[in-house]
Amino acid sequence: MNIVKSLVIFIIAGICEIGGGYLIWLWLKLDKPLWYGIAGGLVLALYGVVATWQSADFGRVYAAYGGIFILMALLWSWKVDSFKPDKYDVIGAMIALFGACIIIFFPRNK
Template identity: 55%
Template sequence: MNVIKVISIFVLTGLCEIGGGYLIWIWLKNEKSVWFGVIGAILLISYGFVATLQPNNFDRTYAAYGGVFIIMSLIWAYIFDDFRPTKYDIIGSIIAFIGISIIFFAKRQ
């Protein structure tokens, strides 16, 4: 399994899911143009397709995505929403990363 490819797909999928959700969020919560919602919906649909590019099976892929989304959501909020993570956010993200690595990359017999 090519680790760079796997990580790239995780990041792309995370951007589709978090970006799409964020655009719909600001469309509805901040009364932005309907185009925010349309683009957000397109990104969320894309998320479903991009995830299938992962070489691993469905259960491990989606279990690992949970941890990826924890980390990427905090990074997204830091960049786009003026969120400042606490030490507990960072510790939780490190724990999630360790979990992702075990679930997705551990050798199976």
């Protein structure tokens, strides 16, 4: 699969996963209305669908998602929750992202 297309799918899936989880968090932790939780559940279900658009095997895709989502979660927290990642957050996210890229994009012998 084209690397750019794959990265776009990872980003869409990450927004669904983090956004859906965030809506449920707001509902349960910050007493937002029930519709936040319902919307969050629907967005999380959409995440499950978007993940299937990747061409790699299930285990490899989900392992790579882990590294990419670490970075996306920090970016979400920074932009949405005004959380300021420190240098260790950034270093850890970069290591995870590098590992995710090795898992999903490095060529394999078949």
